[in-house]
Amino acid sequence: MSFHGRKQKMANMRKRYGLLEQHGYEVLDGKQLTDEDILRLLELYNALYLQKYSMYNPQFNERFFALALKKGILQLHAIRKNGRIDAVLGYFCRNGVMTQ
Numbered sequence: 001m002s003f004h005g006r007k008q009k010m011a012n013m014r015k016r017y018g019l020l021e022q023h024g025y026e027v028l029d030g031k032q033l034t035d036e037d038i039l040r041l042l043e044l045y046n047a048l049y050l051q052k053y054s055m056y057n058p059q060f061n062e063r064f065f066a067l068a069l070k071k072g073i074l075q076l077h078a079i080r081k082n083g084r085i086d087a088v089l090g091y092f093c094r095n096g097v098m099t100q
Contacts, residue, residue: 020079025086030069030076037078038065040085 020027033041042065049057068074074090091100 023081025079025081028078028080028085030072030074033069033076033078035066035069037085038062038069041065041076041078041088041090044085044088045090 017027039062042060042062045060045065050059068090069076074092076088076090078085078088080086089100091098093099
């Protein structure tokens with residue numbers, strides 16, 4: 001990727017973060033998530049991967065998310081507004097491949 005391409009990507013990312021903050025969202029990384037957030041993480045996962053897509057997707061529980069937070073098994077990021085997490089992203093990398 002060229003210098004100009006990287007510069008444009010960074011500008012776009014800053015703009016998106018600005019929009020989140022403009023609308024009252026706080027961007028969180030995994031270190032900022034707490035045990036109190038686990039139920040919401042599980043609720044969001046279940047709503048998307050099980051209820052919307054397929055019950056054949058992995059069915060995690062609270063213990064899995066607690067372990068993922070404690071041990072850093074997943075890279076977790078979330079956005080919160082008015083004390084409520086509205087979105088979460090979890091992924092891991094193995095052998096140069098990222099899996100969400």
